[in-house]
Amino acid sequence: DIQMTQSPSSLSASVGDRVTITCRASQSISSYLNWYQQKPGKAPKLLIYAASSLQSGVPSRFSGSGSGTDFTLTISSLQPEDFATYYCQQSYSTPPIFGQGTRLEIK
Amino acid sequence: QVQLVQSGAEVKKPGSSVKVSCKASGGTFSSYTISWVRQAPGQGLEWMGRIIPILGIANYAQKFQGRVTITADKSTSTAYMELSSLRSEDTAVYYCAGQQYAFDIWGQGTMVTVSS
Numbered sequence: 001d002i003q004m005t006q007s008p009s010s011l012s013a014s015v016g017d018r019v020t021i022t023c024r025a026s027q028s029i030s031s032y033l034n035w036y037q038q039k040p041g042k043a044p045k046l047l048i049y050a051a052s053s054l055q056s057g058v059p060s061r062f063s064g065s066g067s068g069t070d071f072t073l074t075i076s077s078l079q080p081e082d083f084a085t086y087y088c089q090q091s092y093s094t095p096p097i098f099g100q101g102t103r104l105e106i107k
Numbered sequence: 108q109v110q111l112v113q114s115g116a117e118v119k120k121p122g123s124s125v126k127v128s129c130k131a132s133g134g135t136f137s138s139y140t141i142s143w144v145r146q147a148p149g150q151g152l153e154w155m156g157r158i159i160p161i162l163g164i165a166n167y168a169q170k171f172q173g174r175v176t177i178t179a180d181k182s183t184s185t186a187y188m189e190l191s192s193l194r195s196e197d198t199a200v201y202y203c204a205g206q207q208y209a210f211d212i213w214g215q216g217t218m219v220t221v222s223s
Contacts, residue, residue: 034208034209034210036152036210043202043213043214043215043216044152044202044204044210044213045213046209046210046211046212049208049209049211050208050209053208055211087151087152089152089209089210091209094166095154095168095169096142096154096210097154098151098152098153098154099151100151101151101152
């Protein structure tokens with residue numbers, strides 16, 4: 001199975017900050033990488049698919065980049081509603097493994 | 108826009124089985140592959156398996172092979188996940204997720220508690 005490792009595991013930031021979360025795959029997954037946001041008590045929500053494509057309805061302050069084994073999710077200017085947990089997930093092969101998550105907290 | 112609505116919370120005894128449903132409304136059920144993903148309390152997301160409803164073909168994560176069965180009823184646009192031989196470690200929120208590009212749409216989750 002392909003393993004996905006996110007860093008950092010947690011992050012404190014302020015409204016207006018630029019934030020970057022990293023995801024690394026244990027082998028090349030081309031651009032088959034997706035990002036999700038999950039708020040407490042809620043289902044995950046798709047933000048970015050295919051490494052850099054913005055899901056419909058997602059604000060443009062979210063962006064994704066990378067290919068191969070290294071990927072990033074960037075939030076250009078944090079808003080209060082962005083404080084949540086973020087997961088990456090590879091869709092290159094079965095099983096579709098998720099990263100362990102990055103908890104983004106208010107500083 | 109397709110929405111996925113899951114059945115309600117369950118409390119089960121160890122050794123029993125649970126069957127969770129996921130009904131699609133507002134669009135074409137058959138255009139999605141339906142996966143089941145679970146999340147234990149305070150933990151991350153774990154994929155259990157998927158089904159292609161128009162074909163009725165399912166595949167499962169190795170960890171759950173022999174214990175999980177995923178089915179779909181095209182006539183009612185409903186997918187089901189049955190997990191047997193329940194143990195305390197199966198206490199989790201179980202989500203269905205519809206996949207086109209990624210896990211594009213999600214059900215609201217079903218809490219399954221396994222307790223004696």
